[in-house]
Amino acid sequence: MDKTLAPNAARGALDGFTAAPALGLAAACPMTRFVLRGRAEALAAAEAELGFLLPRQACRAASLDGRHALWLGPDEWLILAPLADGPALGEALEAAMGAHPHSLVEISQRQTAIVISGPRATGLLNVGCPLDLDLAAFPVGMCTRTVFAKAEIGLWRRAPDSFHIEVWRSFSPYVWRFLEAAGAEYA
């Protein structure tokens, strides 16, 4: 018997969901995710390792070289990174923070991401999301936990007409289908 599973044995929560170009709806690539929480010394060490400052302004994201830190709370950030960075990034951050009080928990597969882009993005999101998505109220770089219909999501605006939705994996088919249904007249 093979000692290891085939490399393609992993199944994402949205495998089999076909992108809907008319709606600008697509699944994001798999990625590495951590929740980072901690005290100031640990955060400074993590920033040194990441090479950029964790955003301290509420509901803002910061990025460098494909790595992102999304503010989730006064002491809580969602770190997103390319899939290949995964274990090494975690080890490097742990090593950097050392004994400074902190919590780093990998949640790469707790959630998955949906990208919605194009001129209909805000209209489709506002079918289920009660937030004001006007650029003045929700500028590029803003991120927040919110709801989409009956699911909790993290919503991050990456461009004027492009949003990244973080959603727990078991809720992701619901969010996807809800967005599809919201845009049925355009599909």
Place this chain on the structure above:
Amino acid sequence: MNAPFRTAAGGRHDRGRPVSFSFDGKTYQGFAGDTLASALLANGVCLMGRSFKYHRPRGVIAAGSDEPNALVSVQRDAARYAPNLRATQVELYEGLSSESQNRWPSLAFDVGSVNNLASPFIPAGFYYKTFMWPRKAWDRFYEPNIRAAAGLGRSPTEADPDRYLNRYAHCEVLVVGGGPAGLAAALAAAQGGGRVILADEQTELGGSLLSATDATIDGKPSDDWLAETLASLAALPNVTLLKRATAFGYFAHNMIGVTERLTDHLAAPNAATPRERLWNIRAKQVVLAAGSIERPLVFPDNDRPGILLADAARTYLNRYGVKPGKRVVVATGHDGAYRAALDLHRAGVEIAAIADLRPNPTGPLVEAARAAGLPIRPACAITGTSGGLRVITARLSPIKGAGQVGPAQIVPCDAVLMSGGFTPSVHLFSQSRGKLRWDQDLLTYLPDQSAEQERSAGACRGRFGLAEALADGFAAGAAASGAEVSRTFAVEALEGDPRGVIGALPHDRGVNAKAFVDWQNDVTTKDLKLAVREGFQSIEHIKRYTTTGMATDQGKTSNLNALGVVADVLHKPIPEVGLTTFRMPYTPVTFGALAGLARGDLFDPVRATPIHDWAAEQGAVFEDVSLWKRARYFPRGSEDMEAAVRRECVSVRAGCGIFDASTLGKIEVVGPDAAEFMNRMYVNAWTKLGVGKCRYGVLCREDGFVTDDGVVGRIAKDRFHVTTTTGGAPRVLGMMEDYLQTEWPDLNVWLTSTTEQWAVIALQGPNARRILEGLVEGIDLSPEALPHMSLAEGRIRGVPTRLFRVSFSGELGFEINVAADHGRAVWEAVWAAGQPHGLTPYGTETMHVLRAEKGFIIVGQETDGTATPDDVGLTWAVGKAKPDFVGKRSLARPAMSEPDRKQLVGLYTDDGAVVLEEGAQIVATAGQTPPMRLIGHVTSSYYSAVLGRSIALAMVSGGRARLGESLYSPSPVGDIPVKVVPTVFYDPEGARVNG
């Protein structure tokens, strides 16, 4: 085309586009732009419905959403059947099929109208008085029959095939109403630069301007001004114009519900287009420009078809090119009716009389009527009408003062126009909890103090004239947006006196004359007076007793007249009588619009584990556990649940079972103070739990009652892997986070939900270790290295795993945690490896039986929020030496250790084949009759295949002291004798877990 009441020219409808439609099976012609009501009137059809209670023939009295009478049903196909639509709002399309309601067998001949003859016997409060006795007849006879006879329209029986969408929107200024005030408000607000939304319920924006003929604004005919204004608003990028969009509800913090009807007016709507869109609009500022509603006059026989509001008649004439009749009597207490009379006169309609209640009517409109030679009768009341299905005469009587009238004169006519003046539409303002004030001059309630960021403008706050409405609207829009703009509107129009009349007109027709106050609910002056005579003083009570102002109409045309009648009888000023609360919705809202996409598969999220599809492919039957789908059992062949569960239970105990435990809640507790935090939260002691060890944790609320439980593993000195119940996961995380943030912010520990990070595969049974042996790397599975209640990290088929050795079945057991994306592949690898060892998939039902055989509780099944750890036999888990934990002080209360508290025990039925009902009561002696003395209840009950008999867990008063006692469980077939036994039914020594 034979449309005898259509004018030769004029109107906003499209005379180039004839449309045919049907009403009660008969085909008529109308035009695009007509409403069902205007097209029927054009065809001489006055009779459009039967009244709610007395089944009296009714026509339209209004031209818009204030119509109380002409409720119709429109049918597109078998599934698309919409009852209770106002004919005044139904837009005509080719082939529209409509029918009247509340009549049988036909509208013209309605058997139910016997109620009208019987009406002396159906007074207000009839149902309350009559059907009280005998009590038993209510359920079986009265209520079913009353329900069958009551109500309007019928519900469609097929599922609604249409799409409905919700939409959240935000704006700086929301303007409700697209009449002169609303348009002016939008013009001003748009200059503030913020987002402006203007919503209006009609098919066209313009409000009263759509019915205007001779007014000019800024030197232009009002039609031209309207077209230019709409074009300029539409061109502004920050303005959204919504028509066919009813603001139906004013919710807290300036959230306004608006339903936009998108396809109801189309002959062949695109199936993909939503039928309606529900806008949830959060506005920084709201301008209410809801306009006003004309008041009917309350006189005997005022509900005959052909009697309508004067301004509605003007709308039918000017907007739809429809004459309300050929010879018209106008009855009024307000100048507005003169405007209607003048317009009708110009259109060639004979004005038989203008009966004005006022002794000396004056003013420009009255003078214009005099100049046109219209026959004005001052101090004249209308005191009756005649006619079957349409009015044929009006009875006019001179007023002799103090409620007395002189000899009547009968005037032949085919329509009666009435006007008591205009009532500001304060529905939305009242919904917003704004305070109203009584205006004795205008005889109406007006908006006073706002409760929200809101202002009223125009007729809805008593600024009725066109010029003042425009100016008021503009000022409100400017104030709402903060725009420092000013503008004057040069208006030329004949303006009347805004004052009118309320209450009942004097008459000499005796006490049994029917003068209707509320057309929709069939409430007459007599009903209101009766309510007062019977002791009701508050208008809120009178409303409920008589039903005036209730239902879909919400008193649009009736509220003030009802107040007037009641105040008169009580001899009280109106402000002392009060005002009823306006309820949302302003007009009915479809269920579809409220549901939006939340129906069918999208009603709720359906959460599935990474292993869900495998189970489905194996034919698993699923059950809902919170939002999760969990495999309940895996039937083979023709097995039912009982057979499948017996087989699965035996297979686990004899070989091995595999179970998807991925839904278990998981929380990673990390930080130097993790153990201290766990000590404070859970009843257990954690400090001495070694790394790589597990412990069963019990969580109480502050009141000392068990709220959750689960196995906790110590991954590192500063890291715990906490599991919770499936349904309790979010609650436990929220509770922990609450304590951390509010009580112990000094602790260096943080919480992260990992419920969905891990897929969890439970492997339970004597063969579990043998199956795993070939699969894991870096983990020593031997009992010495990995004993019961321990964990190890390593790999399984190359995939990193946290492997727990735990058991919820009493058998040798493991729980394999792997990252969710690998869950199914690892499951399949284990499944394949288990085939030679009799591996059997099992579901939640078998899991429940296996744990009950071992006396393991399920929180929420054995516990009900009032059970302490001791009650459910978990005293051993409580860390008694700990200084504190959540619930500790509550548990020290004497009542928490009373010996007669309900305690968890096992029960054996005397007959092992009998399985008790879960939830069944327990009594101490047989043969009791209700009310029995209940001493406990059954919490879990199953047939145990491995024991060959039934087992049950129960919470019984002083239960542990009753071991060996005989008790009884009353049931429909008699008292079932049971014996109290220990809670552990199977393998009481606990040897198998070390297997």
